[in-house]
Amino acid sequence: MRVAIVGAGAVGRSIASELLGNGHAVMLIEKNGSRVKPKAVPGAEWVQADACEVTSLEEAQLATCDVVIAATGDDKSNLVVSLLAKTEFAVNRVVARVKDPRNEWLYTEAWGVDVAVSTPRVLAALVEEAVTVGDVVRLMSFRKGAANLVEITLAEDTPWVGRPVRDVPLPRETVLTTILRGERVIAPDPDEPLEAGDELLFVTHGDIEEQLQRVMCPDGSC
Structure with missing residues (x-):
């Protein structure tokens, strides 16, 4: 997979290193010349350019990227980059960093954003996920709530403990994607019996979470 990362600060470089380690091709686009340091991320392609300019993105061949x-x-820059990537270069997947949580409402499909990542929101969700049992915890939103990744930890007194996955009557447009059990990551086979303490990850719509x-x-059993 070919990935373009706009912004070669600490966040961009860390993402690039992780993706390179997973075998992906990475292009880092940075406007500030002082941040263009190829030795900082060996193996990445470096481009010094203003990613808010269409001509710069054309020269960088952004259309060849699978993900941007x-x-x-800067939230304004991230939104402009997202919009250009989606509308001008038809990039399949656009992920955008939210610097200021107060601007999160702007990161929608209208601006070309498929996934918005707000560090404060993610950290808060991880805290909730670690201490909450029986409640639905939203971990991440896709397309501004059109679909959400949510987690629920099964309490000991829930009626689903000991019963197979197939017995759970999930709401419409809800998919159980993963069961986390201790250090195990379990694909949710229909015959897999659920256990107390299981962390269940679902993809669902925001209006179906309740x-x-x-x-x-x-009956409030959790």
Whole structure:
């Protein structure tokens, strides 16, 4: 997979190193010449250019990328990059960093954003996920809530403990993607029995989360 990362600050470089380690081709685009340091991320392609300019992105051949990550420290720049990547270069997947959580409402499909990542929101969700049992915790939103990745930890007194996955009547347009059990990552086979303490990861719509809560914890059993 070919990935373009706009912004070669600490965040952009860290993402680039991780993706390179996973075998992907990475192009770092940075406007500030003082941040263009090829030795900092060996193996990445470096381009010094203003990613808010269409001509710069054309020269960088952005259309050849499968994913664009707007990772600058400026929300306005990230939104412009996202919009250009989606509308001018038809990039399949656009991920954008939210610097200021107050601007998160802007990061929508209208601006070309498929996934918006707000560090404060992610950290808060991880804290909730670690201490909350029986409640639906939203970990990440896709297309501004059109689909969400949510987690629920099964309490000991939930009626689904000991029963197979197939018995759980999930709401419409809800998919159980993963079961985390201790150090194990389990694909949710229909015959897999659920256990207390299982962390279940679902993809669902925002307006269905309450239904999912009621299914997993009927009568407030959790």
